[in-house]
Amino acid sequence: MAKIISVGKGLSKYNVVISRNALTHKNVMVGLKDKNKILVVTDSGIPKSFITDLKKILKNKKKIYVYEINKGEKSKSFSTYTKILSKLADLQFDRSDALVAFGGGVVGDITGFCAATYLRGIDFIQIPTTLLSQVDSSVGGKTGINIAQGKNLVGAFYNPRLVLISTKYLETLSDDEYKSGLGEVAKYAFIGNKKLYKYMQENSYLIKLRKPQALETIIEESIKSKAKIVTADEKEKGLRAILNFGHTFGHAIEAFKKYKGITHGAAVTLGMVIAAKISLYEGHIKTHQLDDLVNLLESLELKTDYSKYSYKNLKKYILNDKKVSKGKLNLILINQKGVAFKTDKYNLNNLKKALN
Numbered sequence: 001m002a003k004i005i006s007v008g009k010g011l012s013k014y015n016v017v018i019s020r021n022a023l024t025h026k027n028v029m030v031g032l033k034d035k036n037k038i039l040v041v042t043d044s045g046i047p048k049s050f051i052t053d054l055k056k057i058l059k060n061k062k063k064i065y066v067y068e069i070n071k072g073e074k075s076k077s078f079s080t081y082t083k084i085l086s087k088l089a090d091l092q093f094d095r096s097d098a099l100v101a102f103g104g105g106v107v108g109d110i111t112g113f114c115a116a117t118y119l120r121g122i123d124f125i126q127i128p129t130t131l132l133s134q135v136d137s138s139v140g141g142k143t144g145i146n147i148a149q150g151k152n153l154v155g156a157f158y159n160p161r162l163v164l165i166s167t168k169y170l171e172t173l174s175d176d177e178y179k180s181g182l183g184e185v186a187k188y189a190f191i192g193n194k195k196l197y198k199y200m201q202e203n204s205y206l207i208k209l210r211k212p213q214a215l216e217t218i219i220e221e222s223i224k225s226k227a228k229i230v231t232a233d234e235k236e237k238g239l240r241a242i243l244n245f246g247h248t249f250g251h252a253i254e255a256f257k258k259y260k261g262i263t264h265g266a267a268v269t270l271g272m273v274i275a276a277k278i279s280l281y282e283g284h285i286k287t288h289q290l291d292d293l294v295n296l297l298e299s300l301e302l303k304t305d306y307s308k309y310s311y312k313n314l315k316k317y318i319l320n321d322k323k324v325s326k327g328k329l330n331l332i333l334i335n336q337k338g339v340a341f342k343t344d345k346y347n348l349n350n351l352k353k354a355l356n
């Protein structure tokens with residue numbers, strides 16, 4: 001049975017459908033039945049058989065076009081953005097037409113931004129194919145591209161019309177990309193989803209094996225957490241900031257490594273250990289809580305040793321973070337109840353100490 005989770009409020013409300021195979025004709029038509037032309041945006045790393053299946057499912061739609069971008073973060077650029085917009089204009093897309101984001105977070109973010117800005121907004125649906133995009137980027141309406149000065153600096157909040165999550169896509173995902181997504185799943189456990197925390201502690205073996213039932217459970221719980229937060233705070237005015245647990249340090253590690261040799265989720269995982277350690281030094285959690293967090297990550301075979309990143313290395317990037325407001329870096333920490341909170345009241349020496 002497919003799980004359906006509703007996200008958002010009012011007119012921009014949408015459903016997230018989760019099952020082993022959520023991409024059925026019936027499901028996809030909920031988002032596309034009144035649409036005329038469809039442009040599917042995908043990338044060169046997505047198995048070709050996925051595209052063939054999608055075309056079959058959309059068979060009653062005569063005007064289906066596919067636009068393939070190169071795989072990788074570099075494609076989340078102004079240049080790719082304008083190429084997709086030109087394609088839409090050449091094909092004379094109007095507001096009765098729609099975009100389909102078919103791929104990971106890179107495809108989702110750029111396709112969503114095209115949808116948000118072409119003709120001041122046309123509909124799009126998300127069909128995420130990586131674990132990270134299934135539990136995080138396809139839900140919540142953040143769309144965007146990178147510019148030379150930084151990642152995700154240009155974008156818009158723009159909700160998809162529908163999100164279809166098929167766990168079967170995760171079978172072909174590389175180990176690194178799978179683990180990248182697991183880091184984000186663990187994040188929801190650490191910022192307050194106790195049911196997910198317990199499930200992950202008790203079922204790490206099944207999760208590592210990518211068993212369908214385990215995948216459905218961790219994705220459903222992750223989406224439930226994200227849905228609750230982004231519905232309450234659509235445009236990141238407050239509560240939504242807790243979704244950035246581990247991200248300030250994760251982004252700093254990614255930037256320090258020039259976005260090479262480490263996935264987003266792996267960097268965020270190290271960032272969460274750093275943030276948990278600061279939480280301990282600040283007296284918000286006990287040692288056993290830090291140990292539990294590290295043990296859970298290690299039981300999933302995620303790397304937790306960040307000893308090669310020092311405060312000296314990361315400082316410049318930490319202070320460049322978007323979370324710096326009025327000159328003070330806001331941190332997301334966790335407390336004894338397993339609840340995450342945003343604060344600018346901490347001792348900088350504890351941050352330095354956590355980073356050696």
Ligand SMILES: NC(=O)c1ccc[n+]([C@@H]2O[C@H](COP(=O)([O-])OP(=O)(O)OC[C@H]3O[C@@H](n4cnc5c(N)ncnc54)[C@H](O)[C@@H]3O)[C@@H](O)[C@H]2O)c1
Nearest residue numbers: 045046071104105106107129130132133137142169172173
């Ligand atoms: N919008 C948001 O809220 C949000 C949240 C988190 C991350 N992001 C963004 O998401 C992006 C990262 O997304 P990602 O981790 O999905 O990376 P990605 O989109 O680059 O995909 C990773 C790789 O996996 C390949 N791939 C995708 N699906 C596959 C499958 N089923 N089988 C085999 N290979 C497959 C892709 O071709 C790509 O090479 C970053 O740009 C990040 O900024 C956005």
